[in-house]
Amino acid sequence: MVLEFQKPRPIWQIMFSTHHTDIGLLYLISSLAFLFLGGSLALAIRAELFFPNIEGTGQIIADSMTFNRIFTVHGTTLIFLFIIPFASAVGNYFVPIMVRYKDMAYPKLNAIAFWMIPPAAVLVWLGFADFTWYAQPPYSIISAPGPAADMWIFGLKILGISSVLGAINFVVTILKCKHPDMSIGQVPLLAWSFLVTSCIIIVAIPTFAAALLMLLTDRLGISGFFNPAMGGDPIAYSHLFWFTFHPEVYVLVLPAIGMMYEIIPRFSRKPIYSYNSGIFAFVLLAIVAFSSWAHHMFATGMSFTEKTVFMVGTLAAVPASAMHVFNFIATMWNGRIKFATPMMWAVGGIALFFAAGAGGVVNSAMPLDFSTHDSYWVVGHFHLFVMGTIAFASIGFVYYMFPYVTGRMYNETAGKAHFVLSFVGTVLVFFTQHVLGLFGMPRRVFDYPPIPEWIAMNQIASVGAMIIGTSMVIFLINMIYSSAKGELANIEDPFGLGGKYYYPFEAKNPHH
């Protein structure tokens, strides 16, 4: 328990701490703050797209450049400042407890990795670049206005380093600092998900670090890596970027699946159906993750053979993900399930995970990409992953860890209301966007022609977004109020599930 509003600790004590629970708390607060900030940008996007701009009406945002900046910072914020730091929050708080060690392997490095996030976030937000979160050249070199572009590049460089430092810490903690009586085959699946994710990060991020540096030198005019006039090729950036960012999407999803592996067995009151399948699926997914990156580039003029190879690589990842779904379903079977808030979020997340994956399989079928590439289908698809699976698992886990972090219980009715509204809203926005993409609406557009079907679907999506926004307000109020005034929780078993946990949840914060 590290957050007690009634007996507040000095802020400087938390900020200068290197204990894993305090750093976990810092990551938690920062990532949730960015969830709300990035989400607000999304609401601005959906408000603008509610009406097409006909003769000056229906326009809320001043101009298209502002809109382009908004969606760039929206994506950058939610991926790099919410999802990844949130996973670090959970990992930092729980991994040392799970491996029965007193802290992370390198506590000071841990603190440094966290404190790199605020300056990077400041660079991204004060810059407010407009070149989408891909920063694809040549646009990002010859056309994107600086200093926004350069600030974004530096911000992301810092975030990449922070990620790698965190990854190193997790790998060493799990492999080298685990309790001598604990074999690697007894480490909980949530810890395994962090181990595997960290390995992916260490292999994948350096490629993007190189790409960022090359982008910067190109922008400065001292190199021509991505400039055809100087012998370069913009598609080289695409390869470098996607070589990192396809595995990166697994970096985003694996901790969320790990969180589901915590919640689902506990709330079903039985152990996970197959621990070994879980490990196998994690490791297989991590390896196969590196074989599919160019499916993002099917429209760039690749040859038939190249496209086939990457389609096969993409499809090869599906059985591994399917193994996790099977594991969850088989775990719930014959259970006695308590549908408290965390469990609702986890199960909702599984359903949307399937929908996201199915849409992805369709996308990866080469010729179908001609219909869906860079349209709202893709927007709907990846949001079902990042919102429907990852954010759902993450938010469910916030409710799950709430009693441990604060010693109090959140309001259960508000938590369930948050889930129902978010689920309805998510389906309304992102399922609709799949259809919108099939009707041809491109992504990243400030405005669209007044085609009746497009207008109707944009409006449905915007209504869904407002519903999600409302649910997030409920969430914020619940979190703040309950942290200060919630009922005191029974730390041994806050949810009344019974059973003895196989690792102690009481984290020993030295300042308490």
Place this chain on the structure above:
Amino acid sequence: MKRMIGLFLVLAVLVIIPAIDLAFAAGDEPGEYLDRRVIIWNLFFRLMAVAFTVGAVVSGTLIWLVWRFRESNPKAKPTAYEGTDW
């Protein structure tokens, strides 16, 4: 037996008929070019049929599970692990 016939019919529609169709498909004479729209959307709708079928099975299973094994179900009984050191 009925399941085999049902399965065979589904397989026929989804796999065999389009395959034969394409084998006899028109070639390259002017006025008889392949219509990329038809090929692509045809593939899309077939994949959608399979995706929604699998989706119905997965979500149907989840809904049934969630209903049958909820703790408030009159038929709910403790799991084999409750009361032990799991």
Place this chain on the structure above:
Amino acid sequence: MSGHSNWPEWIYIAVVVALMAWVGAEAWNAERLVEHVPEGAEVIKVTAQQWFWTFEHEDGTKEIGELHVEVGKAYKFEIESKDVIHSFNIHDYVVLMDAVPGRVNTVWFAPTDVGEHAIQCREYCGLLHYNMRGTLYVEEPSS
């Protein structure tokens, strides 16, 4: 560690793998058909730049923002860009291919009905990406 039989899991994985193999095979076949450019397709050069499309027919005719083609003929687009990456898209005919500076990408189609269709840009290219549109006019053959 698991003391129970797990043949359901093996069957489930086999079904998933079979499904993925089917998807892959179907997609491979469809792509093979779609990519085969017919002999004698008329070449149209498409040039993308911020933020409009220009077209040049085989006989030298140039068009800006509009493209006139004839029903029943096969056309091969050779797509280039003058500045940043754009993407040439006629959604109604499922024609989509990036315009990348420094290379020429090709895609073909054969319109089957008379009509008007939208041409749009499908790769973010800045300020007026959302308005980088054109019109395709499919007309009866002139001869």
